[in-house]
Amino acid sequence: MGGLFQSFPDAETERAFLRAERLERGQAIRALIVIAIATLISYIILNPMHFPREGVIAYTQAAGAFIVAMLGFFFLTRTQIYLEKPWLDLPVFVVMAAAMKWLALVLAGLHPYTGFPPHVMAMVQMAIIVIFASVGFAGTFRLFLLWAIVLLGLFGLWIMTLPGITDISRVYTLTNFSTFFVFALYFNWDVDRRARKVFAANAALEAERAKTEELLYNVLPQEVAARLRAGEAVADSFSDLTAIFVDLAGFSTIAKRLSPGHLVKMLNTFFSAADRCAERHGIEKVKTIGDAYLAVIGGMASHGQDSKAAILFARDLVADLAAIAAETGLPLQARIGIHTGPAVGGVIGSSRLAYDYWGDTMNIASRLQGVAPLGGAAVSEATYFQTRTIQDYERQSAVLKGIGETNVYVTVFTGTPDPAEEA
Template structure:
C-alpha cells in the first residue's frame, strides 16, 4: 500500500473508502457534536474572563463556527460524504479560516488572558491538527494536503513577525510536534483499517467458497435453513423420480483400465449434470454407476414428469454422441415414477439432501425393466405428462418388491 496506504486497484480503493467512511460515520458525527459542545461551553464561560466588546465578536464568530459544524454534521450523513473524500478538505479549510479570524479577534485580550496571538495559534493549531487527524477518514492524502498547507502558512507568518529568532523556532517546533503526531495518528488509523478491510475481504472470499461448496452439496434453500439451525424435513405429494443406470457396467469395468473407467464415469455424470441444469432437474446423488435425480422436489420447483422425460431423452442422445467420439459405447437405462416422497437432511457429517419413500423404490425397479438406451415410466408418470410423447402400449410386469406394475416405454426414435 505504500506511504499513502492506497490499494493499487481503483475499484478496491473506492470500496474501502466508502465502506470505512460509512463504518465511522457515527463516530465522525460524535466528534462534530463534541466540537460544537466545546464552542458552546466557551460561549457560556467566556463572560467571566473577557470584556463585553470582545464577547460580541467572539460569540458572533462562534455562532458561525457552530453553524459550519452543524452543516458538516448534515453532510456526513449524506451519500456525498461517502463518495467525495475532498469534502473533508473543504470543511477544514473553512474551519481554519474561521479559527484564524477568531484568534485575531481575541488578540486584543492579551492583557486579560496573558496569551498572545502567536501563543493562541500554537494552542489552536495543535488542537486542530489532532482533531483533523481523526476527522479525515480514509483520507490520508487530503489530510496531508490540508495540514501541510496550514503549516506552511503558519511558518510563513511567524517568519515575518518582528520577534526574536528563538521564540520563532520554539513556536514552530511546538506546532511541528503536533503536526507530526497528527500525521502519524491519521496514517496509522488508516493503515490498521486497511488491514482489517483486507482481512475481511479474505474472510468473505473464504465464506463464499464455503457457501459455494455447501450449495454444490445441498440446494441453496436447504443450506440456508440448516445454517439457521432449522431441522430440514419436507413432504412432497407429486415428485417424478428418475433413476439412470449404465447397462453392462461390470463388463465395462473388465475391459477398461481403472483410469479410463473413471474418466468415462466422470463424462457420464458431467453430461447428466448439464442436462439436469438445462431442464431444471434436481440431482440427488450418484450411487456407483447410477444417477438419481428428481423433478418437482425442493430445488426443482414446479418441474414435473415432462421435464423428467425430456431430461432422460436428451441424456441418452448426448451419451450416444459421446460414444461416437470416444469409441466406448455406453448405453443407459432410465426409469421414472411419479408419486409422494419425503425429503430431508439427516445426520451431522457428510450432509446431503435425500429422498425416501415407495416412489424411490418403484422408480429404481422400473429402471431395471427399461431397455438399453430406453426410458420406461410408470402409469402415474405417463398420465402426469399429459401427452406430447409417443409411448408403446402399457405392459404389466411383476417387479421385485413392488408387485404387478404397469409401465410404458418411450419410443426413442420419435424423440
C-alpha cells in the same frame, strides 16, 4: 498498498474502501464535532464573567462561525455525496481552518485577560484543528498532508512576522506546533494503513465465504442451507414428485475392459452429460450411486414443471450417450426408471450433508429401472398418464421386487428430441 501514499491497485477496490472507511469514520467525526460544539458553547456561556463586552461579542461571533462550519460538516457526513466524493475533505477543512484562525486571533487579542501570550494561544487553537483534521480526513492522507503543509507554512509565516516576541519564542512556538503537525500526520497515516489492512482482510474473507457458499449451494439448495444455518430441522413433504433413476447398463463388463483412470474418466463423462441434461430441463440432481444417477422433478430445487420434463431429460440423456458411445467406441447405454408419487425430502446427519429423498416413489423408480429396455425407460402408470401425449409407450406386466406384479409402460428413445415438443 504500502509506502507513504497508500492505495489499492484496483480503482474499483479503492473506491469501495473509501466509501466503507468514510461511512465508518463518520460516527467518530460526528462525536468529535458534538464535543467541540459543546466546549465552545460552554466558553460562550462563561466568557461574560471574565471578558469585556467587546471581547465577548468578538469571541461569540468567531465561535458561532466555527460552530456553523462544524454543523455543516456534521450533516455532510450523513450524505451520499460525502461517501462518494473524498475530495470534499479539502474544502471542508479549508473553511474550518479559516474559522479556527478567526477564533485564534480573537483569543490572541484577549491575552490581557487570559494571561496567555498571543502566539501561544494561537498555537493551541491551530494545534486543535490539526488534531481534529487527523480524524476528519477519512482515507484521504494525500489531501491531509497538502492541507497540513499549507497550514504549517501559513502559521510559520505569521509567527515569524508577529511583532513583540523574542526569536527563541518564535522558534519554540513553531517547533511545538510542528510536533503536533507530525503526530497528527502519523496518526492519520497509521489509521489509514490499518483500515486498508482490515478492508483487504475482510475482502479476502468475504471471497472465501462466497467460495464456501458456492460449494455449499452445489450440495444443498440455497433455501435449505439458510434453514440449516438457522438451526432448523430440514424435513419436507412432496405430494407429486417424479423420481428418475438412471443406470449405466453393462457397467461391470465395461469396468473389466478399462484401467481405473479410464473408468473414472468414462463415469465422469456419463455423469456430466446427465448434469447438462438435468440443467436443461429443470431437473434436480439428487446424487450418484456407483454407476447410477438419481434425479427428481417437483422437489426442493427443481425448476421443471411436471413429469414431462423427466421424459425429455431421459430422451436427451439417451441421445447424448449414443453420441459419446460413437465417439469412444464404448457400449454406453442406459436403463431409466421413472415414477411419480409422494416423497419426503430432507437433510439428516451432521457431516457431509446432502438433501435426499425417501419413500416408495424412490424405490419404485429404482425397480422400474431394472425392467427398462436398453436406451429406453420404464415408467409407472402415474407417470404414463402425465406423459403419454409426448411419448408412445408399450404396456407390459412386470413383477417388481417388494411391489409384486404391476403394469409398467416401456419405451425406447430413438433419434433426438423434437424441439417443438420441448417447447
